Amino acid sequence: MDNIVALCKRRGFIFPSSEIYGGLNGFFDYGPLGVELKKNIRDCWWNDMVRRRDDIVGLESSIIMHPKVWEASGHVAGFTDPLVDCKESKQRYRADQLFWEPVNVETDERTPLEKLPIPGRESLDVGNGKWSTTIGYVSALESERTNEELREKALELKRKLAFKGELRWSSITARDITAADPVRDIPHIPSPATGKPGSLTPPRSFNMMFETYVGALRDDSAISYLRPETAQGMFVDFKSVVDTGRVKLPFGIAQIGKSFRNEITPRNFIFRSREFEQMEMEYFIHEDADWDKCHKEWIEWCRQWLLSIGLPESHLSLYAHPKEKLAFYSKGTVDIMFKYPFGVQELWGIAARGNYDLEQHAKFSGVPQVIFDEATKKKFTPHVIEPAVGVDRILLAVLCAGYAEEEVKDDKGNVEKRTVLRLNPRIAPVKVAVLPLLKNKPELVAVAQKLHAKLKRKYAVFYDEGGAIGRRYRRQDEIGTPWCVTIDFETIEKPGATFTLRERDSMQQKRITEADLFALLEEQVY
Numbered sequence: 001m002d003n004i005v006a007l008c009k010r011r012g013f014i015f016p017s018s019e020i021y022g023g024l025n026g027f028f029d030y031g032p033l034g035v036e037l038k039k040n041i042r043d044c045w046w047n048d049m050v051r052r053r054d055d056i057v058g059l060e061s062s063i064i065m066h067p068k069v070w071e072a073s074g075h076v077a078g079f080t081d082p083l084v085d086c087k088e089s090k091q092r093y094r095a096d097q098l099f100w101e102p103v104n105v106e107t108d109e110r111t112p113l114e115k116l117p118i119p120g121r122e123s124l125d126v127g128n129g130k131w132s133t134t135i136g137y138v139s140a141l142e143s144e145r146t147n148e149e150l151r152e153k154a155l156e157l158k159r160k161l162a163f164k165g166e167l168r169w170s171s172i173t174a175r176d177i178t179a180a181d182p183v184r185d186i187p188h189i190p191s192p193a194t195g196k197p198g199s200l201t202p203p204r205s206f207n208m209m210f211e212t213y214v215g216a217l218r219d220d221s222a223i224s225y226l227r228p229e230t231a232q233g234m235f236v237d238f239k240s241v242v243d244t245g246r247v248k249l250p251f252g253i254a255q256i257g258k259s260f261r262n263e264i265t266p267r268n269f270i271f272r273s274r275e276f277e278q279m280e281m282e283y284f285i286h287e288d289a290d291w292d293k294c295h296k297e298w299i300e301w302c303r304q305w306l307l308s309i310g311l312p313e314s315h316l317s318l319y320a321h322p323k324e325k326l327a328f329y330s331k332g333t334v335d336i337m338f339k340y341p342f343g344v345q346e347l348w349g350i351a352a353r354g355n356y357d358l359e360q361h362a363k364f365s366g367v368p369q370v371i372f373d374e375a376t377k378k379k380f381t382p383h384v385i386e387p388a389v390g391v392d393r394i395l396l397a398v399l400c401a402g403y404a405e406e407e408v409k410d411d412k413g414n415v416e417k418r419t420v421l422r423l424n425p426r427i428a429p430v431k432v433a434v435l436p437l438l439k440n441k442p443e444l445v446a447v448a449q450k451l452h453a454k455l456k457r458k459y460a461v462f463y464d465e466g467g468a469i470g471r472r473y474r475r476q477d478e479i480g481t482p483w484c485v486t487i488d489f490e491t492i493e494k495p496g497a498t499f500t501l502r503e504r505d506s507m508q509q510k511r512i513t514e515a516d517l518f519a520l521l522e523e524q525v526y
């Protein structure tokens, strides 16, 4: 991850927001190459999801909506994460990411009262003549090594207190702090910031919506929210879209736009941020339709789409949410997971939400959200399948999957390191780099500039005449440009006017005509 973050900064993909003021945690800016990459991801999704289908239409709803929208959707009451404060360091933690364990030590004798490490926490008789004493607590933030870290800290505590005996674990895997007793456990759990107990608060619910005021008055009646998801726009505008008469069930409404969540612990670069972009689609189906089949079809559609922009199949997996953890209205949710360098994490959620959202808006607004069924002559509320994905998470996935450091040989046979971003041509920020072999040969430069002008009418291209050709290739490798076209002496001297086409991944070169170059781009960039 460190190398990827460094590359993003060095080559102008992603910068921390407001960096000259020290940055703002959970906010990022996309630089010149980053915006191109992001726009390409958005465009591919929009073209495939909306323009190339007859059953899906687009929408752009406002970011700030009527506050009642968020009451109806359940976000005002329930869009919360459990939060724990450290009163000493002023750090805040998501309670479900802060793990803890009591450190129990088994001895042959009962520990005398005056020697108990936690006063009043007497040794317990665990049978077979053994006694168990809680000598303290350990804590660790969620990571790949949470359990190991807790065990290491437990051994360290035992050593520090010079307590003889065997460690005994009260649970096989560590528990998060939502499972800790506020009186018995929390006062003894060390804060991850200070390493000392006594400063953590019991978990409390923290609403993740950003509040704002609409209009000049700053009272409760003016409170509204930055949307935490784009989805509600599709539900609230459902009737308007149906009434325009362009759609018939089953049909979808899709939207791309910014969402905002005051995440307690934004982390892993752009993976979990406070301002991010979503691409969501609500697919409305008949109440009697086979929702399970439709759900499965959308899971597969989303998977195939990720493959079409170059994510390797080996990095993708599916996770079906356990039935008992689903919201009461949900029929099923499957996440497409991606193997990021920091672990396998959710990339795209595909939820079967029943008719909950439309019914809620009908209840809160008083406006029925129904469709007339010609067959049965009855009105009903459609059900919905919702594929919801974050643009930034896809962008991070393509960077992680595409990044490689390799050893290659230069023109003189010397081994050197090359950094390469293997981005699919559909999303690569620059499709072709046009390179005249020598910048002091006007006849080469003229041909190169003409080709560059022609290509850039349709594609994002880059013109570079500075430095040795090998160095120029490396610069393009690092930003993921799939092809370089070099205008050399053969171009101007031999009939047929061919260029050298150098391919990024294989580094192979071949001669190509202008017509073939355009045909290649037409086929690969869509």
Ligand code: GAP
Pocket: 228, 229, 230, 231, 261, 263, 270, 271, 272, 273, 274, 276, 277, 278, 280, 346, 347, 348, 349, 386, 388, 389, 390, 391, 392, 393
């Ligand atoms: N309407 C349903 C919904 O918003 P979600 O699972 O909360 O569901 C959907 O979000 C997708 O949005 C996630 O799968 C993820 O790709 C992206 N996402 C959610 N929170 C994010 C965050 N804080 N930063 C970046 N992307 C996020």
